[in-house]
Amino acid sequence: MPKPPMPPEDFELFRQEMADVEPLSTPGLALSKPRTAPTPGQDYRREAAQREAGLFDENQLPTVFVEPLHPEAILSFKRGGIQNGVFRRLQRGGYDIEAMLDLHGLNVEQARHEVHRFIQDCLRHDVRLALISHGKGRNNKEQRPVLKSFLARWLPMFPEVMAFHSAQRYHGGAGALYLLLRKSERQKHKTREKLGLVSGKPEP
Numbered sequence: 001m002p003k004p005p006m007p008p009e010d011f012e013l014f015r016q017e018m019a020d021v022e023p024l025s026t027p028g029l030a031l032s033k034p035r036t037a038p039t040p041g042q043d044y045r046r047e048a049a050q051r052e053a054g055l056f057d058e059n060q061l062p063t064v065f066v067e068p069l070h071p072e073a074i075l076s077f078k079r080g081g082i083q084n085g086v087f088r089r090l091q092r093g094g095y096d097i098e099a100m101l102d103l104h105g106l107n108v109e110q111a112r113h114e115v116h117r118f119i120q121d122c123l124r125h126d127v128r129l130a131l132i133s134h135g136k137g138r139n140n141k142e143q144r145p146v147l148k149s150f151l152a153r154w155l156p157m158f159p160e161v162m163a164f165h166s167a168q169r170y171h172g173g174a175g176a177l178y179l180l181l182r183k184s185e186r187q188k189h190k191t192r193e194k195l196g197l198v199s200g201k202p203e204p
Contacts, residue, residue, distance in 0.1 A: 061112045061154045069149045071136035072174045077156055078163040082180075086163075090178050093168040095129040097178075098122075102133045103147050111147050112154070119158055119181070126184050131167060133176040151177070 069075075078087050089095060101118045103111045115132070122130055137145035155161050160182045167176040 061116060061150075061157065063108045063112060063150070066146075066149045066153050068144045068146070069152060071138065071145050071148075073145075073148075074166045074174060075148070075152050075177050076165045077152075077161075079161075082163050086180075087165070090129075090163055090180055091165045093171055093178060095178070095180075097129055097131045097171075098127040099125075099130040100133070101130065104133065104135050106147070108146060108150055111150065115151070115154060119160065122181055123160055123184065126186060128181050128183060130179040130181065131171060131176055132179055133172050136175045145175075148175070155179070 076091075099118070099122050101114065103114065106114060111134075118130070118132075121127075132151065134147045134151050135145065136148065155164055161179065162182050163180040164177050166174050167178055171178075
């Protein structure tokens with residue numbers, strides 16, 4: 001409904017009050033567009049740039065733009081320097097499991113914190129072989145293994161992670177993985193002592 005016109009006496013009073021006011025000069029004024037949420041590709045490029053610039057914080061594992069995996073996909077990763085025999089034994093589940101982490105029921109944000117905390121705890125307690133149970137995504141709406149897909153991206157970002165591989169069926173199969181961590185300096189020293197080595201040379 002349109003407003004009624006201003007009475008003449010009110011208009012005259014308004015004009016007198018505004019007599020000394022000068023309009024603002026705003027040449028070239030540009031209206032800013034509303035910010036839209038970044039696309040997955042933009043998030044990924046930003047994270048990559050941060051890592052290259054040394055600004056990426058490993059405590060803040062990324063939670064955007066992950067390629068979804070098949071529920072039955074086999075995860076496998078090995079750093080250079082890991083002997084093939086060691087990796088084959090890891091694949092077979094031939095090492096004793098020293099620690100376990102179950103991610104079932106967690107969202108991505110919760111899982112990110114739990115994975116980081118778990119790996120730090122393992123390193124602190126000289127755990128070399130662990131099992132992470134991540135599931136296959138059968139219980140989420142998308143029917144996709146979200147946590148499994150993120151783990152495949154997160155774990156290689158830890159320099160202490162030497163290798164991982166999907167578990168044997170009796171340990172969870174494609175819904176879990178074996179995790180091999182770097183040997184600590186304390187463990188290396190114990191091994192040298194056990195072998196009678198000092199500074200890498202046999203004792204006289």
